Amino acid sequence: MSMKLLILGVSLLALYTIQKYIELRRALQSVQYHPGKVVLLAQNSLLGLILPRIPGVLRGRNATWLDKHQPYAEAGWDIVAYVTILPSPKVTFSVADAAAIKEFTTARVRFPKPVWQYKALSFFGGNIVASEAEEWKRYRKVAAPAFSDRNNKLIWNETLRIMFDLFDNVWGSQESIAVEHALSLTFPIALYVLSAAAFGQKISWKDEDTVPANRQLSFKDALHEVSINCVTKIIVPSWAMGFSAYTRKVRLAFDELESYMLDMISSRRNAEKKAERHDLFSNLLDASAEDPTFTDRDLTGISLYSSLQVTKYTTAHTLCFTFALLALYPEQQELLFQHIKSVLPDGRMPTYEDMSLLTYSMAVFNETMRMFPPVNGIPKYSAEDTSMTITNAAGEKRVLPIPRQTGVVLNTVGVHYNPRYWKDPAEFRPGRFLEPDWPRDAFIPFSAGPRACIGRKFTETEGIAVLTSLILRYKIEVLEEPQFASETFAERKARVLTGKPGLTLTPVRVPLVFKRR
Ligand code: HEM
Ligand SMILES: *[C@@H]1O[C@H](CO)[C@@H](O)[C@H](O)[C@H]1NC(C)=O
Ligand SMILES: *[C@@H]1O[C@H](CO)[C@@H](O)[C@H](O)[C@H]1NC(C)=O
Ligand SMILES: *[C@@H]1O[C@H](CO)[C@@H](O)[C@H](O)[C@H]1NC(C)=O
Numbered sequence: 375m376s377m378k379l380l381i382l383g384v385s386l387l388a389l390y391t392i393q394k395y396i397e398l399r400r401a402l403q404s405v406q407y408h409p410g411k412v413v414l415l416a417q418n419s420l421l422g423l424i425l426p427r428i429p430g431v432l433r434g435r436n437a438t439w440l441d442k443h444q445p446y447a448e449a450g451w452d453i454v455a456y457v458t459i460l461p462s463p464k465v466t467f468s469v470a471d472a473a474a475i476k477e478f479t480t481a482r483v484r485f486p487k488p489v490w491q492y493k494a495l496s497f498f499g500g501n502i503v504a505s506e507a508e509e510w511k512r513y514r515k516v517a518a519p520a521f522s523d524r525n526n527k528l529i530w531n532e533t534l535r536i537m538f539d540l541f542d543n544v545w546g547s548q549e550s551i552a553v554e555h556a557l558s559l560t561f562p563i564a565l566y567v568l569s570a571a572a573f574g575q576k577i578s579w580k581d582e583d584t585v586p587a588n589r590q591l592s593f594k595d596a597l598h599e600v601s602i603n604c605v606t607k608i609i610v611p612s613w614a615m616g617f618s619a620y621t622r623k624v625r626l627a628f629d630e631l632e633s634y635m636l637d638m639i640s641s642r643r644n645a646e647k648k649a650e651r652h653d654l655f656s657n658l659l660d661a662s663a664e665d666p667t668f669t670d671r672d673l674t675g676i677s678l679y680s681s682l683q684v685t686k687y688t689t690a691h692t693l694c695f696t697f698a699l700l701a702l703y704p705e706q707q708e709l710l711f712q713h714i715k716s717v718l719p720d721g722r723m724p725t726y727e728d729m730s731l732l733t734y735s736m737a738v739f740n741e742t743m744r745m746f747p748p749v750n751g752i753p754k755y756s757a758e759d760t761s762m763t764i765t766n767a768a769g770e771k772r773v774l775p776i777p778r779q780t781g782v783v784l785n786t787v788g789v790h791y792n793p794r795y796w797k798d799p800a801e802f803r804p805g806r807f808l809e810p811d812w813p814r815d816a817f818i819p820f821s822a823g824p825r826a827c828i829g830r831k832f833t834e835t836e837g838i839a840v841l842t843s844l845i846l847r848y849k850i851e852v853l854e855e856p857q858f859a860s861e862t863f864a865e866r867k868a869r870v871l872t873g874k875p876g877l878t879l880t881p882v883r884v885p886l887v888f889k890r891r
Contacts, residue, residue, distance in 0.1 A: 394459055394460075394462075394463065397462060397463040398412070398457065398459055398463040400463070401457055401463040401464065401465050402457060402465075404465065404775065404777045405455050405465050405467075405774070405775055405776075405777070405780070406775055408451070408453070408454070408455040408467075408774060409449035409450065409451055409454060409455065410445075410449060410454040410455030410456055410457065410468075411433075411445070411454070411455075411456055411457070412457045412458075412459065413430065413431065413432060413433055413456060413457070413458050413459075414430060414431045414432065414458070414459050414460055415431060415432045415458060415459075415460055416458040416460065416461060416464065417432070417433045417434075417456065417458065417466070427440075433456065435875055436874075436875045438468075438750045438751055438785060438787050438788070438875065439750055439787055439873065439875040439879060441787075441788075442787055442788065442791040442799075443470060443788050443791040443792050443793065443799070445468070445788075446470050446788060446792065450766055450767075450768070451471075451764065451766045451772075452469070452470045452471035452474070452764070452766060452767070452788075452789075452792060452794070453467050453468070453469050453470070453471050453474060453764055453774065454467070454468050455467055455468075456468055464780075464781065465777070465780050465781065466780070466781035466782070466783060467774075467776070467780060467781070467782045467783070468751075468783050468785050468788065469782060469783065469784050469785055469788070469789070470785050470788030470789040470792050471764060471789070471792075472789060472792075472795055472813060472815040472816040473764070473765070473815065474762060474764055475784050475789060475815065475816075475818060475822065476815050476822065476823075477762060478754055478782055478784060479754075479784070479818075479821060479822040479823030479824075479825070479826070480822075480823045480824075482823065482824050482825060483757065484756070484757055484758060484760060485754040485755065485756060485757065485782060486506050486507070486754065486755065486757055487506055487753065487754060487755075487825065488753050488754070488755045488781070489505060489506050510825075512665070512667075514828070515661075515665075516658060516661045516662050516665060517658065517661075517828055518828065519657065519661050520654045520657035520658045520661060521654070521657075521828055521829065521831060521832060522652070522657060524652040525571065525652050525653070525654060525657060525832075526726065526831055526832070526835045527652070527726045528570070528571055528652045528653065529567065529571040529832055529835045529836055529839075530725075530726040530729065530835050530839050531726070532566075532567055532570040532571050532576070533563075533567050533835070533836050533839035533840055533843075534723065534724075534839055534843055535570075535576075536563060536566045536567060536570075536578075536579075537563070537839070537840060537843040537844065538843070539578050539579050540559075540563075540579055541843075541847055541848075543578075543579060543580055544579045544580070545888070548890075549889065549890050550887055550888065550889045550890070551887065551888045552853050552885075552886070552887045553853075553885065553886055553887075553888075554853075554883070554885055555881075555883050555884055555885060556694045556697045556698065556881070556884040556885075556886050557690060557691070557694045557880075557881060557884065559694075560689075560690045560691075560693040560694045560697070560840075561690040562579070563690070563693065563840060564689040564690040564693070564836070565577075565594075565597060565598060565690075566578075566579075567689075567836050568597070569593070569594070569597060570653070571653055571654065571832070571836075572653060572654040572655060573593075573635075573638065573653060573654075573655050574638075574651055574653035574655060574656060575593055577594050581594065589630060589633065589634070590626060590630060591626065591627060591630045593631075593634050595627070596627050596630040596631040596634060597631060599623070599624065599627030600624075600627050600628055600631050635655070638655060639659060642655075642656060642659055643659070688748045688749075688833065688878060689833050689836060689837065691746070691748055691878060691879060691880055691881055692739070692742055692743055692746065692748060692833075692837065693837060693840055693841075694881045694884055695742050695745070695746040695871070695873070695881055695884075696738060696739060696742040696837070696841065697844075697850050697884065697886055698852075698870050698871055698881065698884045698886070699738075699741075699742055699745075699802050699871070700738070700845075700850050701850045701851050701852045701870070701886055702802075702852065702866070702867055702870060702871070703802055704851075706738070706802065706804060707845070707849070707850065709734065709804075709805075710734050710735065710738055710804075710841075710845055711845050711846075711849075711891075713732075713733075713734035713735075714732065714734070714735065714842055714845055714846055715846075717731045717732055718846070721846075723843075724839070724842050724843070724846075726835075729835065729838055729839075732838055732842055733808060734804065734808070735837075735838045735841045735842050735845075736807070736834065736838055737804040737805065737806075737807040737808050738804045738841060739834065739837045739838065739841060740804070740807045740817070741802060741803065741804040741806070741807060743819040744790045744796070744817060744819070745790065745800075745802065746871075746873060746879055746881075747786035747787060747790055747818075747819045747879070748819065748878040748879055749786060749819070749821075749878060750785070750786055750787050750875060750878075750879060751783045751784065751785055751786065752783065752784040752786065752818070752821050753781070753782070753783050753784075754781075754782040754783075754784065755779060755780065755781050755782055756776045756777065756778055756779065756780045756782065757778065758778050759775075759776075759777050759778045760776045761773050761774060761775050761776055762774050762776060767794045784818060784821070786818050786819060789816050789818060790816070790817070790818075790819075792816060795813040795816035796813070796816065820833075844888075846891075847890065847891060848888040848889060848890060848891060849888070849889045849890075849891055850886055850887070850888055850889075851886065851887045851889060852866065852870060852885065852886060852887075853885035853886055853887050854887075855885065869883075870883075870884055870885075
């Protein structure tokens, strides 16, 4: 009896294996055996986000960051095919080819976003990043005008206010300030700028937190908790959020932040006299007034996505890597300082109008995002059977078949480290962005085309204001610690610049000293 069962089991397994094998062959044929790798498990599952690389089994969460351009160099093409067997054989093209990226991002209808992968991000109401087609158009139309020039001016002013509040009221007369991890500085900066520029709520470094009578958390705390614990909210299903003290705390923060936003909406709607406000939230309210189908929850959805994007995931990390790079490359820092002084010869405060002249600050910021793109991969898929003519570094051409439902990932790391576009890609060389013919299509930290990041100018404005004001007053150095006294420059670089991939690339530990100039 048990023998029969065993034989049955083995036969079923054999059948299953044969079936998978046939499907796998079909998947490989469908892309004409384009060079790449076969891996057992799909990367876009939860496992792919959590586990490290297991050769042959899973590409893993740090593969993109660690591999950089290597897989493309091995394949001889700047597009490689990753074929995964389970749950069912499927091809995903990983792309580090600038011309192809241009086509994938421009043809929005042919290559839409796999919105089902983003569903977890739509916490409150609908969400601009997690929608497609008509729904997306409706969001984008209301959101785009909010990112106005008036708003950028506000971002500039508020960033400077926050930086000088730090210099004058926290650092004061100290000649040198040491920090264990620069993220402890850049995170609050990004949070305070966001609070002022997106919600019109000014926060100072030394603020006492006030909790209104009908609330349990202050706005500052709610925003802080939400931005650092957003992954928990994504991973834990909502029915399970009440099970532990930690998840209850996270749930409270999300509920409180939503209530704050709903209050802001009603107080702004009901105000007798309209105040002159240029924060994103007020702008969104004005724009949505023209479209009566917009609900208040739609608005909180758009705003919340923005807030998470800015604080934890992106600007704070980028600024932290920028400080680290400038500390490691003092000669680049000196060039930056001299350039800032040449734009502001009398040592006055930079104004928003100076921003376009502060090209070196911008180049440093761009070069940081080239080397440490916060978003490692941008997913798309093919909505139809199609093809694309691609060219490799050797000048060979090939027509790549792209069957319907093929996954596509634009690999920001791969294209940013592609020597075809960037000479010595591992070198920190901001000057490359000041050359007239720098390769624009090979620089995609904010994606490109109609679905590119709507907050690019927001981030750039904040970044330039932070960098310029800081470098004008302080010199950044790596903190000397006895346990690292005998390390080489290469070791020091590797240590300070270690990034942990995940939802976005996070600096692990950046110990710095800020010395008054
Ligand atoms: C260093 C900073 C930032 C980086 C690297 C970044 C990167 C990106 C990328 C790569 C996308 C495309 C995502 C995809 O297609 O899957 C995106 C979309 C988006 N970003 Fe950003 N972002 C940054 C800052 C911001 C800020 C400050 C805001 C808002 C205040 C923002 C709001 C958005 C929105 C609303 C979208 C969706 C646009 C659409 O689908 O139409 N981002 N961002
Ligand atoms: C890759 O990730 C794993 C854990 O997820 C980690 O142990 C390993 O050190 C990482 N590799 C590198 C070089 O960062
Ligand atoms: C920004 O600051 C400048 C100078 O302090 C001021 O003239 C301008 O009105 C401010 N702009 C905004 C949008 O707050
Ligand atoms: C920096 O990159 C942006 C694109 O993200 C580009 O528009 C800008 O011209 C670049 N500027 C400099 C100075 O590098």
